[in-house]
Amino acid sequence: MPHKLKKHATKKRAKKTVSLSKFRKLVVPRPDVLHGYLRHDEINLYLEYLQNRYSFVTVHTLGQSYERRALKAIEIDWNSEKNMDRIERHRTRRTYMDKTGTAPPPPPPSTNRVQSTFHSRNMIFIEGGTHAREWITIAVALNCIYQLTEKHIRNYELLRKLRFIIVPVTNPDGYEYTFTKNRRWRKNRRPISHTRHIGTDCNRNYDFHWEDGPSKVTRNTYKGVKPFSEPETRAIRNILQKNKQHLLFFLSLHSYAECIMYPWAYCKELPETWQKLEKLALTGRNAIKAYNGRHYRVGSIAILSKRRISGSIVDYAFGVIQVPLALVMELPSHTLGFQPPAESISPIGHESWLGIREMCKVAYDLVPPCLYPAETLLSNTATTKDQTAQLQRANMKITKQHPTSTIDKQPFYDAALPLINNDVLKNTQVPVKC
Structure with a gap:
């Protein structure tokens, strides 16, 4: 009899061990996104971690780079059907337990939620890492993701009104190359046909005045053989086209000129709505200045940079996709370079988030969502x-x-x-x- 009990206990422990091992496989560790520069795989791991943890987070694979790395975007939508169902179930369960002291019965297998009939421009699109060596742009994009997910309670009013799509690494091949070979590399890593050269500047490859001006294959700013010749720019184009009717504000992160700029980049003329764009940029500048005194310059891209840039992503988003508000945010700083030391990552990320958050709030008021x-x-x-x-x-x-x-x-x-x-x-x- 004792032998049978011992055998039964052994089987029970074995089953428990198997179940725990299965559970451990589902656990995704959380990388430290605030105090260091993550590699591309670690960034994707963090996005997966957030998707597993929060019902209002969805991770999309936009495509693959030339070296077969996944180009991913995270969508943060508090008002998504999945999150609303979760909140409703939690509220129902809490109310039921308060009244009866027992758990409520399970809901029916399928419920037809009435879809909203409202159409609005309420989507914020943020992209970073277009230029491989600008590591701080990726760190700031990850800080924005962190604030909107892990710190969602303090940003609830923002999430209640706006949806976010954030692409933290637009150029994964070039980004990885800067870790292993050349920290000053700027372009992607696709070889140029019939030459011995490698790489195209993704911020010159969009189909908006792409043909203006010469471009040498040997330069860091080589624009490619044709518009959208690169898999990275095609992936960004596709997601912008898919969401064009909902996009309210497009923000492209770069470094390190410390300025917030608006179109146009291809010429020094100002768009018709430049005053609205400048007001938005000034909002971000003033928020950062009030926080720590850092002064950002504000103006059009061509005027502040003192050069004309053809085929840029911001001009494409503003001129072709017709996003009402589009800006470039050049992060700090001249003294720290493209890859500030680890101790500067969190302060720069925090101050940048304060400016971005205020710009998102004002964007919602400048172009209010429109009902059908x-x-x-x-x-x-x-x-x-x-x-x-x-x-x-x-x-x-x-x-x-x-x-x-x-x-x-x-x-x-x-x-x-x-x-x-x-x-x-x-x-x-x-x-x-x-």
């Missing part, structure tokens, strides 16, 4: 099912006529006015404010 004007009308003027159906048909017709642009520039009620009786609109205001 049809929804505004339906909620304010349509009183019958027939009128609602008529407005929906008119909305579909206009959407087909303008498939790639938001309708916020043309108030929907101008098109829908003949469909609505005068007595419905009498003494009724229809605010379509965009």
Whole structure:
């Protein structure tokens, strides 16, 4: 009898050991993102760690570099369906336990959540590491990710209004090359056809005035054989195109000129909305200056840099994707170079985040999210099912006529006015404010 009990206990311990070993395989360690420069694999490990831990985080693989490294982006969306379901389950469970003292029954296997009918520009896109040697841009991008995920409670008001897509390493091949071979390397690592040279400047490879000006294959600023010749720029182009109707603010991180700049880069002329862009840049500058006294210069890219840059990502985002707000943030500093020492990473990351956070808040106010004007009308003027159906048909017709642009520039009620009786609109205001 004791022999049987001993055998049974041994089997039980074996099962427990197996289950624990399976659990350990699921645990993803957390790299230290605040006080050192992570390698590309460690960065991807950190993104995986966040995705496993938080229901409002999703990691996307945008493509692969020439050397087959994954180019990943992290999406932080507090209002995602997955996170809202989790919050609702937690709230229901807490309420039920407060009343009964027992756990609630499990929810039905599938519930059809009513999707929001609102269309808005509420997405912030941040990219870093376009130039391989600018390690501090990747550290700052990771600091932004850290603040929006691990410190999400203190940034709840920001997350409640805005979605974020952050690409911390746009040029993974070049970044890894700077660790192993040449710390001053700037370009990617794809060989140039019919030459012995390697690498293209990813910030000269976008299809916006790409053809302007010469570009020598021997230069650090070589623009490539054609627009989007590089897998990295094609990957960024695809995600921008996919989210173009929702993008509110595009921010490209570079170093080390200590300035916040807006388009254009290809010429010294200013865009029509330059005053709005300058106001946004000044917001970031003032926030950083108030924090530690560091002074950032503000102006257009071509004027501040004293050169014309063709095929840049910011010009492409602003001119082709038509993101309302697009800036370049050149991080500190002249004395520290592209790769500041480890003790400077956290201070620079923190001060940069304060400026970026304030710019995101102001961006939301400068270009407020726009409802589909049809929804505004339906909620304010349509009183019958027939009128609602008529407005929906008119909305579909206009959407087909303008498939790639938001309708916020043309108030929907101008098109829908003949469909609505005068007595419905009498003494009724229809605010379509965009």
